[in-house]
Amino acid sequence: xxxxxIAAVIAALVNIGLLxxxxxxxxxxxxxxxxxxxxxxxxxxxxxxxxxxxxxxxWSTLYMQSSELMKSADMVAHYLFVINIIQTIGLVILVWIxxx
Numbered sequence: 001x002x003x004x005x006i007a008a009v010i011a012a013l014v015n016i017g018l019l020x021x022x023x024x025x026x027x028x029x030x031x032x033x034x035x036x037x038x039x040x041x042x043x044x045x046x047x048x049x050x051x052x053x054x055x056x057x058x059w060s061t062l063y064m065q066s067s068e069l070m071k072s073a074d075m076v077a078h079y080l081f082v083i084n085i086i087q088t089i090g091l092v093i094l095v096w097i098x099x100x
Contacts, residue, residue, distance in 0.1 A: 007081050
């Protein structure tokens with residue numbers, strides 16, 4: 001059986017890597033194209049990065065605190081996994097388009 005919380009965290013770590021690539025590209029573009037669009041893209045990517053860092057912190061905090069919190073986290077882990085996988089797919093497409 002899949003441990004969905006670990007899988008969700010792995011997806012979040014992949015998302016963090018993809019977002020770092022995206023942010024780096026957007027910041028390079030922002031130096032060339034000073035516009036609200038590029039600034040907005042950087043801000044959205046940074047917010048998504050923060051979200052994924054919070055997911056990793058959430059997982060580690062719940063799993064390190066107590067077995068009761070672990071049970072609560074396990075009850076929603078499959079939802080978190082699906083959300084993170086959907087975000088990973090979207091970010092892969094975004095990175096592919098951005099880097100072309």
